[in-house]
Amino acid sequence: MVLSVIAMSAAFAGAAAANHGDEDVTFTDQALGMNDGDTAFVVESVTAHEGQYLEIEHESGEVVFETELDGDLTNAAVYVPSEKPGQYTATVYADDSKSDTKASATATVYGAGIEMSDQSADDPIDQVNVDVAALLDGHGDDTEFDVVLTDADDNELGTATGLTGVNNDVSIDTSTIETETVVTATVYLDGEPIQAYYDEADGFVTIADSATVTPGMDDGDETDETDEKDDDKKDDETDETDDDKKDEKDYEKKGDKDYDDKKDDKKDGKDYEKKADKDYDDKKDDDKEDDKDDANGDNGAEDDDGVSNDGDGDQDTDSETDQSQESEQDAEQDASNEQEQDSEQENVASDNEDEDGLPGFGVGVALVAMLAAAMLALRRQN
Structure with a gap:
């Protein structure tokens, strides 16, 4: 694994440099970003000396980076490729025996993201939808976060609070939007926007996304109603x-x-x-x-002698x-x-x-x- 170090100054003080006592590590909570085409996070500042040992370890016990310094480091940024959210610890040891800790710092690296799309409605808009909002902490994903909606002038329009993990179709109630407005949804953690390092931006950027909201515009429902009528007629x-x-x-x-x-x-x-x-x-x-x-x-009846009987x-x-x-x-x-x-x-x-x-x-x-x-x-x- 390659260690990338910037803003590094080195000085050699001979054998006397073995015990400077000024070792330091600065490492803050952040989201996974990008560096040199890889998903990565950054340890913002490391001050250490030649011959000392630098190690970065995931909370699971996995060592994601370690090296013996071949020169002094002063306020050097260290970029660590990783796709795994969770808690990491960066430590400077006196040597590779790891028995003498000179400086150490721990931070949580989150997997965070947000997406939203353009929206329109027939009437003034008082609710905006965010397609996806997520914050993964690597151990239960139960860390609460907020999504704050702002306009182009950074005026707050509305907030969704108490979110955890991955959330789809997040509806945010807003103040009435009567004209076409570009809105931005940003992931907030502990009242502050969470950031990630991107080398293209040459620094940290917030986890946010923007979309255009247009009130007083047909959103296509009429077409759907026409299709439904045609289907009913056919039936x-x-x-x-x-x-x-x-x-x-x-x-x-x-x-x-x-x-x-x-x-x-x-x-x-x-x-x-x-x-x-x-x-x-x-x-x-x-x-x-x-x-x-x-x-x-x-x-007529006749007698035996052939004479007719008048009475009869x-x-x-x-x-x-x-x-x-x-x-x-x-x-x-x-x-x-x-x-x-x-x-x-x-x-x-x-x-x-x-x-x-x-x-x-x-x-x-x-x-x-x-x-x-x-x-x-x-x-x-x-």
């Missing part, structure tokens, strides 16, 4: 399309069902016509049987008269029933006319039935 159109497809499918199912029901109605109509025809044929057969019975009943004939005449009256009543009742049945058949036939293509079929059946009933009634009267 609504999709839902409507799905509903239309569902309704169309239901309508098709209903149409198929109605068509099947209509086919069933046609089938029922045909069955009814067949039944009506069968009933009519059965009735004609019954009428023929009745005619035969009437014909047999008109023949009179009784038969009265009986025939009564039967004739009853037959007339039955015929009228049958005619009435047949008219009602024929009327129903006529209605069914009329309904089936459009479906089966047989116009007048029901009317013909009704006329035939009525004619048959009239003939039957006339025959019974005679």
Whole structure:
């Protein structure tokens, strides 16, 4: 490891220089910075003499730098490459036996950082966000720190306090900002801004970051709202399309069902016509049987000797008269029933006319039935 020393003066005083008694080390708390392209920290000032031994040790016991001086050092800065936060101790020993300490100093080296970005809002701003604020102490990271927000004139605008470790999206309440303002967020430790050495700055700098805050400016929310409206419209159109497809499918199912029901109605109509025809044929057969019975009943009863019995004939005449009256009543009742049945058949036939293509079929059946009933009634009267 290379020891970099600046502002060093050396003097040789011969053998008498072994016990000067003016050794000194200055080492203060700081954050890791940069030197010669490496992450590093600095021991600000070391005064020691030739032949003495300089050692820098981490609190874990790791020695990060040690060397025997080949010349005197006066107020020399020592830069130590390291990426590890924690507590370090710089010690000047009389020799490499490390038994005689001439000077020593201890400091905490932190890992610290802060980041923020430009911000805008429609209205005056009274809150500023810091993207990241961190302070790592190397042993628990529980050291509290603050973030102080200032403007370009170093006027304090607001503060976030009691932070530890790494913090994202830190909101800092501020005094009202009504015009475009450059703000700076700085990490503070124990009421003072923490610093780190950067060779590009040739010295210590604070851990801070700046951003531009612009009130009275659209921050892009309107675009987001437009996108949300477009998404909602797209979702609504999709839902409507799905509903239309569902309704169309239901309508098709209903149409198929109605068509099947209509086919069933046609089938029922045909069955009814067949039944009506069968009933009519059965009735004609019954009428023929009745005619035969009437014909047999008109023949007078004869004695064994072939002579007609007048008394029986009179009784038969009265009986025939009564039967004739009853037959007339039955015929009228049958005619009435047949008219009602024929009327129903006529209605069914009329309904089936459009479906089966047989116009007048029901009317013909009704006329035939009525004619048959009239003939039957006339025959019974005679």
